[in-house]
Amino acid sequence: MIIEDVPPDAVDRSGRPVLEVDELTVTFRRRGEQPMRAVDGVSFAVAPGETVGLVGESGCGKSVTSLAVMGLLPRRGVQVGGSVRLDGRELVGAPDRALRELRGADMAMVFQDPLSSLNPTVPIGTQVTEVLLEHRDLSRKDATAQATDLLDRVGIPDPARRLKEYPHQLSGGMRQRALIAMALACRPRLLIADEPTTALDVTIQAQILELLRELVVDSGTALVMITHDLGVVAGLCDRVHVMYSGKIIESADRHELFARPRQPYTGGLLASVPRLDGVRGAPLHPIRGSARDVIPWAEGCAFAPRCDHAQDDCLTEVAGSTVPLEYDGPGRELRCRHPLEYPRSPAGATAAGAAR
């Protein structure tokens, strides 16, 4: 029972969420092209010690969301709307200086490709220490000491030597660990991990995820996990938001979601993942088509064209008739006109069922 692994004390459910994202919209305006809305009215919150997953196919806007939160989107040609609050501090439209003070210190990010995310011409050590030196007033010596300690904590053997080495001299896993070390250097309140494991071998993936969980757990950091891999979600997240083409289409606690996906899309995602507890020999059901055949939300449901359960009213010609995200039972939200139905049963049972 994964959820039990999280010691209650680390997660102060009492305190207000670390991160509150409210009606976040990101619009790309390129000279000549018509504006493209990559993130469209996304809202979610993350409590301390909580791990939230943003799930979806590539291009669904999950990464953009994370960058928007970090304020890392280029200023020119990008328009960010809505509100992002870190411990109540509004980040949208905050001056660059302010953001820089927060980044690395209060909120940090781990990126997908560890090699390209590390500066090839600068020793690992410098890249770790520079965060500390930036946000904590430390002497170089102390910073190095802490860096060594950090590398050690993220499980890099012989850290003293590694500090002097360059990224290309490390293995993929090591690099990702180094990146994580940098991200956690200043014990941030919020950590965003954008597909932290996709570039790694399966065996390493497991280790890294384990590492992340430990760190989050014993530091009470709020973790946002961006991924397309439900395996990751299953292993890590408390709450999951499924995104499709810029919008959240289903939100639920992990076990709820896995037990009873409502959005056909979510169902599709789950069905396309081989499950250990699945029926022997049961065929996989990949989702038809690809993210390319997407229609604007304005005209009903963007997923409709690929949806097995789609019916005529999923696709209305009336502009602005977007299918809304609505309350769907305790702790659940759903954006669908013809969700998957399940036989009624007591909530407790379902929870148990999901976990088994």
Place this chain on the structure above:
Amino acid sequence: MQRRPQRVLAASAAALTALTLAACASSDRDSGSGEGGGEEAQSGGTLVFGAAGDPAMFDPAFGSDGETFRVARQIHEGLLTNELGGTEPVPQLAEDYEVSEDGLEYTFALREGVKFHDGTDFNAEAVCFNFDRWYNFEGLAQSPSASYYYQAVFGGFASTPDTPSIYESCEATDENTAVIRLTQVTSKFPAALSLPAFSIQSPTALQEYDADNLSGSEDALSYSEYALEHPTGTGPFKFESWDRGNGEVTIVRNEDYWGDPALLDEIIFRTISDQNTRRQELQAGSIDGYDFVAPADYQTLEDEGLQVLVRDPFNILYLGFNGGNVPGTSANPALKDLRVRQAIAHAIDRETIVNSLLPEGAEAATQFMPPTVDGWADDVTTYEYDPDRARQLLQEAGAEGTTLRFFYPTEVSRPYLPDPAALFQVINQNLIDAGFTVEPTALPWNPDYLNAVQAGQADIHLLGWTGDYNDAYNFIGTFFAEASNGQASAEFGAFSNPEIFAALAQADAEPDASARTEQYQEANRLIMDYLPGVPISHSPPALVVAENVQGLEPSPLTAEVFSTVSLSD
């Protein structure tokens, strides 16, 4: 044949060389700075002169180009020199001389109390030492690229019986009397002694620094220590140093000069090959003057208050024809037809060329020598610009549209030919208008172009000549005298015209001046009737100096004297 190429070089070369000692005209005295007045006030200072190229070395006996002589002439002196601003030979180290009846024995009375820069006395021995030195050249020193001028005037060497020398002997009858004997009469002598190549140099220095020791190959001569570092003459300036990397030659005043000492302390000849750079450096004041002024710049420079010193034209620019007798070359046979040659002569628009392409003061040429030279005839056949006549002649000769391989030089500017490319294009157009077909060939001046035309590879070619001294033979003789077995030089396609050859030979051997002039005039008539080429123009080259430069007298031979030059402030 070997010597032909250098001839042209030498021409302009020698042209730059005469040095005269006549006291400078009073005009400069007045124009000198007011205060103090007289020479004291003016003397002193350094003059920087922009040269177009590096000198080869400083032993004029081996010299064959203008930049070499420009410097050598300030250091060395000969028995004779040229009159100030003129072309007549006048005594210099010789006070005067007498010629024997038969015109074979010359007795020079030498100037007394003259010393070489190294302290050696200048005397009859010294003179004879030099003459014998030239006569006894060995090995590479005999190559035309080394001793062109000696060979041009005296012929062969002691060690070359098959090509005899007209030099017989030099005898020092007493301290200050040298007697020179020749084996045959020539109009070149003694005028040629005003050439820098025949400067008298210090016997001591010549021996000490092994002057005659040339190494390398004919065309890559390496000169002796003497020629490169210790040239020693009697001139008003002494050799100081040569910075080869920067192309800077420094000469300083010879304090115990026998005549009026030079006014300048020091002259630096600096090589600036690009003519725009030369002009701008003068305008910027970092040099005090330069030679080879582009005709287009005369006006501009004068407007800026600089002194453009225009020399009297003492040169000839001509279009040479190929007589078609040079073995191994394929000249256009049509040129053997007098009418075709006349057609070309009529086709060329000399007036326009003179007015539009050549500096002011240039004049169209009627024959192959300037009017100022004795022997110039006012009644030669002339060929005025007349395209129709040209076309007609061509028709009569049945040679319409005949193709002429027209050679012209590039990368060069000669006193008589400031802008070859432009000139070529105009004549080219003229010929086409007259119904010729032209096949142009452009070659770099030296060596490619000279070699090609000297070897008779062109049908028609542009070339010219600046006189070395006032002597008709120095012009038409050089061009049209019999080169070998009844033929003229390959440059003119070795045409064969016994009359012209005879006339020239006769005149050259004529001791009596006035009779000689007659004979040269006759030669000119013959030449212009036969038309081995078309004389085009005589043009006045110029040099330019800053306002404060006084006493520089332009010489028709482009042979300026710097000892009388001074800087006012």
Place this chain on the structure above:
Amino acid sequence: MTAIGDVRRRRIDELAARAGQVPEGEGGVSLTKSAFRRLRRNPVAITGAVIVVVFLVVAAFAPLLAPRDPLAQTLLGEIRPGFIPGAREGFPLGADELGRDLLSRLIVGSRQSLLIGVVSTVLGVVVGMALGVLAGAFGGWVDTVVMRFIDIILSIPSLLMAISISVLLGQNQWSLVIAIAVTQVPVFARLLRGSMLAQRGSDYVLASQALGIKRSRIVFGHVLPNSLSPLIVQATLSLATAIIEAAALSFLGLGDPDLARPEWGAMLSNAQDFLSVRPELAIYPALCIIVVALGFTLLGESLREALDPKFRR
């Protein structure tokens, strides 16, 4: 056993699909399409293109556009040392040093410059491609040999190279062109080899090989076409440098010996003697060279940006 067979067949099918896709599949097309979309929107590209087009048109119709015979020394009679007639009725830019209409000479001169630029670049591209393909396609010792050779060529600074060659070939219109071409060869060879090596590793090539497609077909059918875009960019840029280098060489007296034939570089170096009288004689041809070079370079640079995925972010 059959199962395994199935698996293998399926994998190969997949690979084949991918191999088919990349060259003429949607990826490729949309790439060039979007590239052109970007180009059309880029003012820099437009400027460059306009200049180039104008230049090409002028060169093509020079004889029709030139108001006068570029060889006729019409105003020669008026020329005096230190005076060259300036702009006037019928001579919008005045006369050159021989009384010929400067404008007409500039217009007709464009032909020579274009000729020199194009011919030398084409030569450079063809030879360079040959070498590059040789090296890129076969790799191994062929690659080593070719590349060593190219390194040697590269080790002689281009101007010196050009000089040596024109000295060798003697002075004629073509020696100039060849000289410039030779200096271009190594550039193209290296370029092509580089991008081909990059693709040799790529999946679709491996796939094609897995499918046992003939090497030649892979090279000429897939690799080459995909290596072309950088080549095109470079060629555009080379056109500019070629025209400039031609000017330098004719200043060194290694240019076209036929003076009658107007060519910008030659006009420029002839004008030297008249800088004090009429600098225009130098300025106009210089401007022409600069503007045309500018045109080609702007076009080339923006082409590069348009085709470079990096700039598509």
Place this chain on the structure above:
Amino acid sequence: MLRFVVRRLLQLIPILLGLSVLLFAWLRALPGGPAQAALGERATPEAIARYNELFGLDQPLYVQYLRFLGRAVQLDFGNSARTGRPVTEEFLERMPGTIELTLFAMVFAIGVGIPLGYLAARRHGSWLDSASVIGSLLGVAIPVFFLAYLLRLLFAVELGWLPGSGRQEVRIDATRITNFYVLDGLLTREWDAAWDAFTHLVLPGIALGTIPLAIIVRITRASVLDVVNEDYVRTANAKGLATSTVRRRHVIRNALLPVATTIGLQTGLLLSGAVLTESVFAFGGVGSAIFDAIFARDFAVLQGFILILAVVYVLVNLLVDISYGLLDPRVRVR
């Protein structure tokens, strides 16, 4: 590191050999062959025969080549036809000037080029950007002699600020030790001479520097544009580093890698670019010597100088590769 250097040095050998073959072939291919090249077209058949046996040109080609190589290794390229002096001597005499000039030009090009290119990239699409692009093009396109003329007209003739030609004011007689005039001036404490020599570098240096300047601007701009899009820059920003740190440590440092290579290439090219510049500035260096050699058809000098310059060029690029190795750890280890 050492092994890296040694390996690169070894790689030079085939190149230099090939180079010597090329030049050997070149001289053979010249109209008339080496004898004519050395003696000139005027050479008599006898002279040519003499020369041929003197230098063993009557022997099989490979023997000749080996001799040529042997002499080349001892830096013996025969005598200049123009001055009759050993080619090597001429080269050594003139090299310092060219090195001084090249250094100045390069410092100028780098000093102006990198900042300009960086700014252009930072303000991508701004007027400054387009200005620098166009400006750099003018730099490449404007013929040196014309630029030289304009520079001299402005700074030497009109303003009289700077000398317009030569390496040293002729009226100054400075002591020569190394033939690097500026250096000599400093060594001998002849400050005025040093300063004067330096001012003589400015105009030709600028004229010579425009081309590399233009190219450096372009490369810097392009590579900065590349780097700012790199993931590790995003990482750096995600760490909340100060903008200055991000630029210094993460952007510029990496952006300079390609620039370094260009600089090497350009420095080598300058050696030949000097041909035009030095001659129009009457600057006594290798370039002006080559210029004269071209017009005098002085093949011995052309051959010798081109070979030596090529070697220098290759060595310079080797140095760059090494320094590149220092800059980029990835290369070092490979």
